[in-house]
Amino acid sequence: EKAGAKGTVAMSGGIKSWTPKWNDPIYLEKLDNFNRAFAERYDGKPWVSYIDIGSIGEWGEGHTHFSTKVPPTVDEVKANIDIFLKNYKKTQLVCTDDLLYYGKQDADVKTLYEYATANGISLRDDSPLVDWYLQNNLNTWSVSHPRFYDPLYLKKPIVFELQHYGMVKKDGNWLGKNGAEKIAKYGYSGAEVLRKAIETMHATYIGYHGYAEEWLADNPDLTNELANRCGYWYFPVSATYDSVLNIGHNEISINWLNKGIAPAYNKFGLVFRFESKDPANSFETKPIDSGNKNWLPGISKTENYQIEIPASTKKGVYTLKFKLIDQSQENLLIQIGIKATQTDASGFVELGIISVK
Known part of the structure; x- marks a missing residue:
């Protein structure tokens, strides 16, 4: 904003934020400068498994639920993707599914999905076991767009991240040791849904989005099971x-x-x-x-x-x-x-x- 990039001020939950116009030339120049420097240091390092395209939306997830509520356009998404493609030539790039579908018509979703995957970009989903998705997508184990991952997984590693573990527990969707107790309103245990969601996505990388001490104390056996099950074995x-x-x-x-x-x-x-x-x-x-x-x-x-x-x-x-x-x-x-x-x-x-x- 101080550099002169165009943007929008929004209020949400009493919090004021500024959201850039995602394809503003000044914004893109600054984004390019940052990623050029970042790539010089990290691109191709054997201990870097993937790099997220996280320059649009809240937490870089591609949506604007807590700011403008105005979804990025196809051109804005492509402009940001292009910055990452320009700078990272060795390490696997990954983008969240929201970046491709949030607030978009089916034709635009298809355009962005094909653009990303044709350029070698893989996908991630950070929403499994979010209560809203359990209510509306239980038939696909809370995975909102299972078609995104199959057959993509045959060529590219898929990234799975659980809803905030603390929130999953707060919502009553994780009960008992290793999440093994059935959730009455859904008829499945949290661990069952998690297993099936990971299988649906064919995930190679999985995360529980919480504190290690808490997760491991609650789920010692499930941790060992899923560490083997994800990816290849x-x-x-x-x-x-x-x-x-x-x-x-x-x-x-x-x-x-x-x-x-x-x-x-x-x-x-x-x-x-x-x-x-x-x-x-x-x-x-x-x-x-x-x-x-x-x-x-x-x-x-x-x-x-x-x-x-x-x-x-x-x-x-x-x-x-x-x-x-x-x-x-x-x-x-x-x-x-x-x-x-x-x-x-x-x-x-x-x-x-x-x-x-």
Whole structure:
């Protein structure tokens, strides 16, 4: 405002606020300057999972319920999206669903949805378990626009954020340990609705929008369950390989099952380890494509891996092991659904005993 950007003063609940005209040239210039500097510092950092497009509306959620109550136009939304697209070339961009549909006709919603997704932007919903949405969208587990996320989740990670946890409790929509008690007026427990909402959206990232101490004290078991369930959750079901392997070319097959609700969006490498009683003879194969981006939720998939045993390998008995790694994250170990007793200190999972001749 002080820089000369056009805007509107509004009063809501006794609070005075100033809302910019979202495509005002001065406003966009300042927004561009900020994001240029922010991107220089954070874009592409491996520990930044995504960046929100949060420059329009209350809390950056794309709506103006508590200010002007005037929704942003299609042109205003596009102008803001373009600033983010201009500055962030590496990190995943995400926008809230409200930014695309708040106060808009179906044709405009379609235009903005296609514009965002065609430019590689993913989506988030911050409203599940809001009481109004429970009342009006219980058939879709309080998710207002389930069509936004399927099939988008097959290509991009979806972000889920619960209604303020304290408010969910205040509204009577979270009862008992782990939210397991049924809410009489809805016929489901809060935890049931939460599970189904996360599944409906195929969410990779989930948040409870509250204080960690309170959430964890109330929901210790549910936390562990949902941490596994969101995104991908890989289980090696079975493996097929010859008990005697030869120097040179060999094949090992593993059947995988994804018990999560989404695919992974990075390609993970698979490393085999041949472990000898004499450490000097042990060796590991170079990472190969595990095929994990094809492991869709609820579907088992058998991968046939072609490996080469070096000519320098000593003949004898080896313990065959494997592990998954994310090479884009400094060979980060990918934890899979396997008992801890079946993994070693380096994260390798034992398959069995083989001989090399």
